[in-house]
Amino acid sequence: MGTLLVFAQQNDWENEQVIGINKEKGHAFYIPYGTLEQAQLGYVDGSPYFLSLNGMWKFNWVKHPDLAPANFQEPATDVSYWDDIDVPSNWQLRGYGKPIYTNTVYPFEKNPPYVMGKDIPSNFTKNDLPNPVGSYRRDFEIPENWDEREVFIHFDGVQSAMYVWVNGQKVGYSEGSMTPAEFNITKYIKSGKNTLAVKVYRWSDGSYLECQDFWRLSGIYRDVFLYAVPKIHISDYFLQADFNDDFSSATIQTTLEIKKNGGKDGGQLDALLVEKGKDLNTARSLFSIPMTKVSKNGLTQTIISEVGAPKLWTAERPNLYDVFFILKSSDGNVTEVLQSNFGFREIEIKDQQLFINGKSILLKGVNRVEHDPYDGRAIGLEMMQKDIELMKQLNINTVRTSHFPNHPDWYRLCDEYGLYVVAEANVESHGMGGDKDGRLARDPRWEKAHVDRNVRSVERDKNHPSIIMWSMGNEAGSGSNFAASYQAIKAIDKTRPVHYQGDNDHADVESEMYITIGSLKRKAKSEESKPFFVCEYAHAMGNGPGSVKEYCDMFEQYPRLIGGCIWDWVDQGIARPVPGEPTKTYFAYGGDFGDRPTRWNFLMNGLTTPDRQITPKMQNVKKCYQYISLKSHDVVSGKIEVTNNYQFINLKKFDAIWELTCDGKVIQDGVIEKLDLESGCTKEVIIPFNSPDYETGAEYFLRVSFRLSKDESWAKSGYEVASEQFLIPFDVPDSKVLSLDGFGVLKFEEKGDSLILSGKLFKVCFSKKAGTITDYQFNSMNLLHTDQEAIHGVNVETPVVYWDTLTDKKVAGPQLSLYRAPTDNDLANGRGIAMKWNQFQLAHLTHQVTCLDYKQVNNKAIEVNVHMVSSTSASYHINSHTKYTVFVNGIIKVETTVEPDDKLGMLPRVGHILQMPEGFENIEYFGAGPFENYRDRMDGAYIGRYHTTTTDMEEYYARPQEMGNRSEVRWFTVTNRTGNGLMFVADSTLLNFSALHFRPTDLSKANYPYQLKARPESIITIDASHLGLGSAACGPLALREYVLKEEKMSFKYEIRPYNPSLGDKAIISRKLVPGY
Structure with a gap:
């Protein structure tokens, strides 16, 4: 009896063995031109053999493959009623379906290679949108001069799988979304109108290898074009340089593949070399070879050409x-x-280091995900140029194309502007990482896909000098498929090292991500022959990252450490209308489109914002990555040691200037003579400042700045590339003590709950039950004011005042504050230190005055002592003692000691919070700036005198959080438009401060900036110390030296009235109050 075997037809897009049908093999990216002049201009639309198919296409979208329109590929099928869509674009950003942000969780049932399973949670978007399909149609006409040529259609990028038809005939199939899909359509086209049809699937088996940390988007999102080549044509080429020992001469090895699709034998192939931008008359011949031996199978030929005195890249x-x-x-x-x-560029690994053109290179890098806030992955040339110019301005020299091949133009720009590229293949199966038996890296059925994606990445981009390393993918496990990929890459290109963090055994460099400083030091001292590369570090989510400098110091100190790439470049926010305010936009993150699964805002971890604004973290990176080191062991004499850490640039390329400041005011400046200083050399420079007339109590700083002496492609002349500031320890006379003569005597009275102290010009009111200042007037102006009803939280029996951070009205005067709105690093995806802060209700302290007394020191000063227990409903307690010394001139000296419980592990801050009335908006301070800074992220924030406003101290974070802090502050003022207000002066300990229109809990309650409602008051935080930022959202906590422990701590500062008649703020800040 026979056996009948019935096999269900397996979809191409659910078959890991089908990665393309009739698809051309990978090759170098090129555009054929008609003349040498056209090719030199590089204007593709000027080529007679190029036809762009970008533009408006007819479009149909359905949520399930079974609903896709039948026979739409037939020219006779009417699609005139279909929608229009622009190509390139992601269809989710044109109103079709939903963008989904997920990181490691597949948005479909995990059952490779299948994507249509239904065993998924009920809230997954896929339940409503099983596998959307986009059907595209457009017509085109073949130029007449393309007769007798082979015509190819080129798709730069389509996600995730597609079929292609021309004139109703199926041309082929492709998956692998980030590298080109090309088809020879010569036999399908005709003269006159031709009809092109493309069917795109959102999910395919290829999606298992595209589990990157980004928005899951679909469609034809990169360029589509036709190009025509002669019957005998150059189908591929690979250019490689080799050098003599001192790089004074070189050879170019050119490997050519010639294809023959008919045509006459004979002819000639010439190759010319010319410096970019130079006249073609200066071109030199590399070779000239006859085309007489091209068989029907084509020809592969390698030619060696000698070049003298090459200019190195x-x-x-x-x-x-x-x-x-x-x-x-x-x-x-x-x-x-x-x-x-x-x-002309050579890469070599030796002595545990990475060498380029004979010099050991330190990679000062960043990871970059292609993203445009309006167009998703359909990123345009202008945005690419913006990215690369900003990177160059920040001293970034390396970019990792995380985690897939980028648009071809990106590599061209990196060649031109000068960036090293770690070119990554489109392989990430992160969602399979926890399934040891099913990990795709070990499954032989998936070898073909792994290898193909790597090979196509290498083939497309192998001629770019900017690419110094191939990366086989990211977080895709380890196993035989990466061994095969490594061998396949080396079969093509032996000139570049290969990287893959997931499988260091099959790589030329050792790599890790988010390594701690301690572990990095152990790696640095290892005798392993491979250099060590930190492919991801300093996770920049939200207000962070901390300790970039500590990593850079390690990179500089240990030769085996070849550098690293910060994660990552840009917040991947999508512009979306603000709910209820459609004329305004905000930047959406995961979950905002109802997309599930999601990791919410975990993709908002860029150094820059979605629209590429400059941020404080960028300024910090710029300083940490600078190439010029400036040190001094005798700055009083003006002696500065300058070290050139560039490898290929003499410092004479830059102008150098200096300035001497007294309490932030420039008192001398000058130009440093051009420094003829080669790479790796150090030279002592004497800054010729004159010893100033020392002002009592003043601080003097020397700042040295190196700047571009001429325009570069990425910045104008005068742009600062490196700088340093030095405190000059001049023997400055001690500050003078303020005289209290002429102010009369200090009066006091008790009135109910209040203790009122007054002088000629001021009045200050303490609440005995609140234990702090409720009102402060100077010249009859309210500088601190509490409405009586604001003390509604005082319990008469227990004298407890509630600093209720959820109500609108507050006690105005200083109150103990330990809470900050959790940063993304504090939250650390639900596992961070902020969980304990929330557990113990640190945001909601209640304060019980256990003792308040006062004594008159003399007729010029009165001390008010407040002993208090602050606690939360979760039984967290802080004992504190604050002594307010009120002087007859209106100055109040505040001295606080706190003793917190030992339950949290670390505190976010220790200091005071207070509020000033509406209208006190203007800020001036003498401290680190001008941008936001924290104790582990303040490189490049120099001590100076800066002006800002309460509004401008707000920083953009996709999810509002702690913001606006300034460190090492000597004094600051908060004034109104007439210049009247308060001055806060540090005592023995420098201060942190911020001034915002938000309380910490306003920030922590909001998920988006548009949800923040600015309060009219100015909310002032004054901190003795502040927890470092760290990078714990995906990486280490703040380093030990930046942790704020739960231990006894004291701090002091002064509250002073200020108006312009008192004179210069710096001068009056130096005058000391009498010590009693």
């Missing part, structure tokens, strides 16, 4: 050349011209 000096290939027919006519960027 590095990120610091991106000397770039054009290589032109000119193909001529047997009758001498030019049939094809190709252009390629070329840089």
